[in-house]
Amino acid sequence: MASSENPFSRLVNQNSPTAVARLAVLEPSADPDSPIRLTLADAPLASTSYECISYDREDESGTVTVLVDDAEQEIPVALADALRIFRRREQPRKVWADLLVGRTVAERNAQGPVMRQILSHADKTLCWLGPGGEKAELTSLAFDTLREMANRYLQACLHVGLSQDTSIARATLQQIDDIRTRLHDCPYDDLHSFNFELWKVIDGILGAKYWVSVHSIPDIVSAKLPIIVLGRSNMRWPNYIAAGRCYQFMRAKFFGAVPLLPSVQKGCDIANQIEIAERRKRLRQSIELFPMIQTARDCGAKDPREHVFAMLKIATPSARIEFHDQGPQPLPTIDYSKTAQQVFTEAARYTILERQDLLVWFGECPPCQRVLKGLPSWVPDFGTTSPKGRVGSPNGGLRQWWEALKPRIKPITVSDDNALRVQAHGLARVAHVSPVFDAGNLTRLCYTEFAKLPEPESWETAEQRNERFWRTLVTNSGGFEAQHSFADPSPLKADVGLSFRSLMAQERILALLDCTPAELRGNMSPELRARLQANPEVQSLVPLTGKDKPYENLLRRYALGRRFFRTEDGRFGMTATEDVVAVDGDLSQERKRQQQRSGGSSSTTNSETTTAEPSSNDSNPSATTTDDTQPGDGGGRCPGRIWAV
Numbered sequence: 054m055a056s057s058e059n060p061f062s063r064l065v066n067q068n069s070p071t072a073v074a075r076l077a078v079l080e081p082s083a084d085p086d087s088p089i090r091l092t093l094a095d096a097p098l099a100s101t102s103y104e105c106i107s108y109d110r111e112d113e114s115g116t117v118t119v120l121v122d123d124a125e126q127e128i129p130v131a132l133a134d135a136l137r138i139f140r141r142r143e144q145p146r147k148v149w150a151d152l153l154v155g156r157t158v159a160e161r162n163a164q165g166p167v168m169r170q171i172l173s174h175a176d177k178t179l180c181w182l183g184p185g186g187e188k189a190e191l192t193s194l195a196f197d198t199l200r201e202m203a204n205r206y207l208q209a210c211l212h213v214g215l216s217q218d219t220s221i222a223r224a225t226l227q228q229i230d231d232i233r234t235r236l237h238d239c240p241y242d243d244l245h246s247f248n249f250e251l252w253k254v255i256d257g258i259l260g261a262k263y264w265v266s267v268h269s270i271p272d273i274v275s276a277k278l279p280i281i282v283l284g285r286s287n288m289r290w291p292n293y294i295a296a297g298r299c300y301q302f303m304r305a306k307f308f309g310a311v312p313l314l315p316s317v318q319k320g321c322d323i324a325n326q327i328e329i330a331e332r333r334k335r336l337r338q339s340i341e342l343f344p345m346i347q348t349a350r351d352c353g354a355k356d357p358r359e360h361v362f363a364m365l366k367i368a369t370p371s372a373r374i375e376f377h378d379q380g381p382q383p384l385p386t387i388d389y390s391k392t393a394q395q396v397f398t399e400a401a402r403y404t405i406l407e408r409q410d411l412l413v414w415f416g417e418c419p420p421c422q423r424v425l426k427g428l429p430s431w432v433p434d435f436g437t438t439s440p441k442g443r444v445g446s447p448n449g450g451l452r453q454w455w456e457a458l459k460p461r462i463k464p465i466t467v468s469d470d471n472a473l474r475v476q477a478h479g480l481a482r483v484a485h486v487s488p489v490f491d492a493g494n495l496t497r498l499c500y501t502e503f504a505k506l507p508e509p510e511s512w513e514t515a516e517q518r519n520e521r522f523w524r525t526l527v528t529n530s531g532g533f534e535a536q537h538s539f540a541d542p543s544p545l546k547a548d549v550g551l552s553f554r555s556l557m558a559q560e561r562i563l564a565l566l567d568c569t570p571a572e573l574r575g576n577m578s579p580e581l582r583a584r585l586q587a588n589p590e591v592q593s594l595v596p597l598t599g600k601d602k603p604y605e606n607l608l609r610r611y612a613l614g615r616r617f618f619r620t621e622d623g624r625f626g627m628t629a630t631e632d633v634v635a636v637d638g639d640l641s642q643e644r645k646r647q648q649q650r651s652g653g654s655s656s657t658t659n660s661e662t663t664t665a666e667p668s669s670n671d672s673n674p675s676a677t678t679t680d681d682t683q684p685g686d687g688g689g690r691c692p693g694r695i696w697a698v
Contacts, residue, residue: 072098072170077121079136079146089119089136096147098174105175106135106150107272107279109263111355135181138285149175151268158389165387168366169275178276180269182261185284188254195254196286198244199296203288206299209235217291218336220329221298236302246307258283259297260316264323267352267359270345271366274330294328297321323351330367342368342384343404343412350439357425357436361400362387373408379464382407393436394427401432402467409465411475431473481620489632490612496601499526499608500560502617510623523553525625526617527607552604558597565591 073095080090096103114130132150139146149171172178185192207217212235213228215221224232245251261283263269273279279290288296301321304313313321326348330340345364354360370381385399401413413433423434463476487502488494502522509518527549563570566584573581585591614632619625 072167072174074098074101074149074167074171076101076103076147076149079140079148081141081143081145083142085137085140089133089140090123091119091121091136092145093122094147098170101147101174102176103147103149103174104139105172105178105272105276106132106139106148106181107178107263107269107276108132108135108150108181109266110151110268111266112262131181131183134184135179135282138184138282139179161389162387165362165365168271172272172275172366173277175277177278177280178272179287180263180273180279180281180290182258182263182281182283185286188250189284189286191251191254192284192286194245195251195258196283196288198251198255199258199300200288200292201244202299202303203292203295205236206232206295206302210295218332220332233302236299237306239306241307244303244307246303255300256314256317259300259324260314260318260320264320265352267349267354267363270323270327270330270348270352271363273327274334274340274367279331290331294324297324319351323348326351334367339372340367340369341371341404341408342400343408346400346435347439350435350437353438357393358389358391358396360435361385361396362389371407373410377409377464379406379409393425397425397435398429398432398471400435402471405431405465405473406467411465429471429473432471481622481624483618484621485619486628487617489614489616490608491632492609492613495608495612496556496560496605499612500557500564503557507619507623520550521625523550523604525627527604527611548600549604549607552600552602555597555600556604558594559601562591562594562598 075093075095078092078094080092082090108129108131110129112129112131116127117130117133118125119128119133119136120126135150136148139148209232210216213224213231215224215228215232258281273290276290280287281290281293301313304311330345330348333340342361342364345368346360349360349364352360354363365384365387368384374381382403385396385403391399404413405411413431417433423437425434425436428434465476466474468474485505487498490498503519506518506522509515513521559570563573565588566573566581568581572578577585612627614630616628616631617625618628
């Protein structure tokens with residue numbers, strides 16, 4: 054009968070002057086089907102040669118029985134498969150894996166402080182993707198192909214002057230184009246491109262479930278030598294990353310516009326984010342907690358607390374401490390007795406105090422979209438998937454405006470009752486906020502907001518004001534310097550302004566004739582035709598119509614789910630995305646899945662508030678809170694003041 058007690062409760066002997074870990078000696082066997090036997094041994098980490106096994110801890114394939122010191126013990130099937138492959142014929146093998154971690158709260162808490170040492174002292178970390186199925190030869194060929202891709206990609210990078218220590222994000226467009234040209238300089242039947250079964254195996258490697266296991270992140274980042282393993286085939290981590298990047302270039306050549314499988318896209322994205330952290334560790338740069346939490350959120354752990362706890366194993370102090378006098382903050386502790394609300398609040402508190410900024414709000418969806426109840430209003434729900442694309446794009450347009458302000462006098466603080474206190478600078482009072490742009494009102498709302506624009510400011514012509522308006526809607530830029538808008542001008546093709554005028558002409562015609570677009574198409578009624586021909590303004594606008602699509606497409610891409618606003622001093626801007634479903638209907642299904650996983654419903658925040666202390670150079674003594682609101686004349690409520698903190 055299998056033991057009901059966990060024999061691995063004492064992970065590390067912390068009373069020893071040197072770190073001592075309980076390792077498993079994997080006994081050899083010439084018979085691959087023989088039972089797995091493990092012998093436990095306590096050993097000092099610094100002087101012992103051993104390997105870590107990293108695998109998908111959330112695999113629900115069940116458990117199997119192995120022998121641990123001749124006693125039966127249940128372990129996950131995924132780990133048993135790995136041990137069977139890693140077992141040698143004649144020599145024992147010392148390994149550490151998460152099977153050695155106790156499952157009680159006390160045992161899991163004891164694991165946290167020593168995980169850095171265990172992962173970083175191992176000679177190798179074997180990243181187990183799975184047994185690889187029955188076609189071992191095809192798996193071997195897939196790894197050979199990936200190694201060839203890695204070699205070509207690394208050679209192309211060297212040719213354009215990119216080293217492995219240089220972020221691909223720093224590559225110029227010319228360098229990327231040169232890499233693409235060199236990689237595409239091959240026949241169309243190269244790399245077994247017509248062997249579709251082979252490419253399915255490659256897709257399976259790049260999109261393996263292991264990559265959405267939140268524990269894969271610290272396992273690889275902490276490792277001396279990560280090795281990716283599928284069955285009996287393997288490759289080193291740097292080559293895997295290079296192969297994954299080459300794969301996307303080669304797939305575009307061989308298969309054109311065929312999209313990547315979602316699992317492959319997600320696996321590649323997470324692997325690239327892991328590579329950033331691994332490279333920063335290798336170069337002795339900081340690995341901040343918050344960006345790693347954002348990466349972990351993409352994994353979607355069953356226990357959302359793991360999005361924080363797993364990243365605490367690799368987090369280091371932020372480099373931002375060099376720019377303020379508050380000093381480094383102690384990292385939160387791993388404590389599985391705490392609720393998700395407590396864990397997320399501690400992580401947000403640490404990030405804000407360590408950085409002395411509000412990066413935790415970077416790209417977040419509105420608070421009403423959060424799933425977890427009971428969070429303070431300033432704490433993101435780290436249990437949900439991190440925002441992506443247009444929904445997650447932060448509004449950086451205010452940056453140059455507030456950077457011209459005097460340095461703040463008071464640091465950001467968080468009280469014992471979790472109230473966030475910041476020093477706020479009143480920038481401008483909002484005069485008007487529009488309704489939310491959605492698919493039903495998109496073009497008509499654009500027209501009505503354009504018609505409501507006040508007279509041009511003294512420093513601009515009517516044409517310049519109009520350009521500021523249409524640029525604001527699609528680039529959040531007013532087309533002038535930062536003192537007149539909320540973002541720098543973005544280059545757009547000259548015909549975009551013409552397309553905007555065409556759209557306004559069409560909407561003006563519909564307003565003058567009091568009809569719908571459908572009534573103007575097809576068989577127009579005699580009465581409507583007569584009104585059209587009798588109206589001189591309509592006749593003058595007709596030649597401008599028909600060129601609206603370029604601007605309408607931009608409007609649909611960038612304005613959906615947001616509001617247009619203008620201030621009393623003449624600035625234009627767009628709010629952050631408020632209606633995320635208006636931008637991406639698929640998000641409604643994602644929200645439902647997250648709510649089901651959390652066992653609750655979408656909820657706004659509890660009674661915790663954000664306190665803002667006014668700046669000493671704020672002439673309005675009543676502006677003491679960031680929640681100074683008043684009804685807007687465009688529908689809904691609008692912020693009475695825009696703040697910089």
